[in-house]
Amino acid sequence: MRFVDEFRDADKAHALAAKIAALCEPGRQYKLMEVCGGHTHTIYKHGLEDYLPESITLVHGPGCPVCVIPMGRVDDAIHLASQPDVIMTSFGDMMRVPGSGGSFFDANAEGTNIRMVYSPLDSLKIARQNPDKQVVFMAIGFETTAPSTAMTMLRAAREGLKNFSVFCNHVTIIPAIKAILDSPDLRLDGFIGPGHVSTVIGCRPYEFIAAEYGKPVVVAGFEPLDILQSIYMLMVQLSQRRSEVENQYSRVVPWDGNMAALKAIGETMELRPYFEWRGLGFISHSALKVRQEYAAMDAELLFQVPGVRVADPKACQCGEVLKGVLKPWECKVFGTACTPETPIGTCMVSPEGACAAYYNFGRMNRNRVAEVSAS
């Protein structure tokens, strides 16, 4: 298949892997963080770690939109959905995320009407078909999905739809990366930058990582060769003692981002003073809310949202996993109390979550596999 197979070529992967291995300085350990959950998914789905030398560890970052939603927000959403005459729409990923009393699926079994949509625009169709209901879109995601929420709001305004609103949970990536850089328990050598987010925000916002923290950043695409090449580019920078922002995904990511998308976000949403991230706690200016001008579409104003804070279960170590301090399997409840069927933490829910990716695709001990195949 064109545009897919050429980025999954095993021969090219072998060649890149050899070049990466050659760049490793003896005795040095490298920790590279892939910020984006989409990368985590690709890495596990294609078995990319098989190509890396033992001295390179990939640390899975916080860029999974579902994983960073705190339990309280899920409870708030279910509370919204259980108001009379409300239809909630949500991306499929959110349906199984557990709140303190269960997930959207469980809520539906109790009588709410939460429907899965593939695009926020589908919510408008549902709103048109159900004029006597209030359709609330559960908006989640980084700058990647925020433009589509913004476009939906703009269109609803243009059409004069009165029964559509947004429960806004959009977050922004840079404050999260900064929180990780400032976290004392983590030492990283470089970042594989989030490709999809960068199609919107461009590469400039990462320059402080290279300039102030001295860490190289390579914005990467989502096919396995993209990621392998980005690791190679990071290793070249490290071997040359450079720290710059480079763009591996130039076929899609413009250096300055997508102005039209940024404008649409700016028109409809504004920064919240602070927002709670699952596992990372409160981060200031890290999330978006609906702008005053669009208050009629802000579900948080239209309805009474309890705004509950639910403490993460004590045994859940999502925060450490999201920051890359713990590998998924090092979490105390991984795979036993917390599984994709009964997830306690969000990292176990989304296919982009580090725990779910490891549980579904990677649950084998690579050293042991090597031992077995060698014997």
Next chain:
Amino acid sequence: MTAGQVSHGVQGQPGWIDEALREHAQHEQAEHEQAEHEQAEHEQLDAAQEAPDAAGRRQLPLADREQQVLDRIDRARRRRPRVREERITMSHGAGGKATQTLIEAVFLDAFRNPLLEPLEDAAQLLLGGSRVALTTDSYVVKPLFFPGGDIGDLAVNGTVNDLSVSGATPLFLSAGFILEEGFPVADLNRVAESMRAAAAAAGVQIVTGDTKVVEKGKADGCYINTAGVGLLERDVNLGVAQAQPGDAIIVSGPIGDHGITIMLARGELDIEADICSDTAPLNGLVAGLLDAVPGVRAMRDATRGGVATILNEIAKAANVGVLVSEDQIPVRAEVRGASELLGIDPMYVACEGRLVAVVPGGEADRAVAALRAHPLGGQAAVIGHVRDEQPGIVQLKTSFGGTRIVDLLVGDPLPRIC
């Protein structure tokens, strides 16, 4: 749910988490002594390599600790399944882990008997000296009509196939209809006509039936249940538990056609592709295979849950490892394209006219040739083999050259595909 219940979570931990953790702690306690014992042994073996951790305890090397966790997960997965949810959710019908848990924890528990226990596609009975296979299946597909078929031929073929892959010659079917008030009679005629044609094509007769009508809104147009009986004439011993290391794993054609067709036929995705459902009766194909290779160990039709689910059933039932190569698995370009766009793995997408067969390694070529000789098996291929390593686990060698696990599906992105 009320706000009161929500705020309850702030003080303590929500009940279901408490329960999961309590269970976890019990098992951990039981394993603790064993782990300590092992660790003591380990320390004696090689104390020099291990650095004490902050607490002064000796830590096992990383790979060993990872292995310990993986072993613990393995034990957790073998525990008796229990349904935690208070109500049925859509996941229970998706054909993945939740469905399996529901079947084992509710139905198997209530009906337990040796004929049911193998949980094969059809039960094998002895009736007045004859070996008979019996199966049943319900059909709730939406939309009722889709490219390549409709709920009618699906309902006939599905039951014919469940009998066929158990090694039986399908003979007689029953048909039960649950109709929604207001359902067009013209549509019902269309469904009945395609059932007639499918039954004729498969050489079976529909000999008994039932009709119920429910109020508008209590069903979605038309649901069908079919049951079927077939005669086990051949001297074969089929079952996924029969798989042995060295066996080859074969699929009879491109996978995922039905599931992707249904998804696109719903028209919710604004994707168009030239794909049809693969719904077809497999009895002819199976007969050809069994004639050529009487030593076939197991067959399954890859419906809900797709090929991945069957591979997991093989690995678990026979306690063997399964290794398949992504490169070898036939997938149509249209199905692959749609799957890439939607982020779906074709390995989990339903087929309605494909089977997976396990045959002794030495007979793989003969089996593939026999399948390819039939019009429904033209693209049959060996996709992998059974092995000793990693019992219970299905591994995939990716086209990219890496390896990963192929686990049972948890949720289902495809609502009601059969």
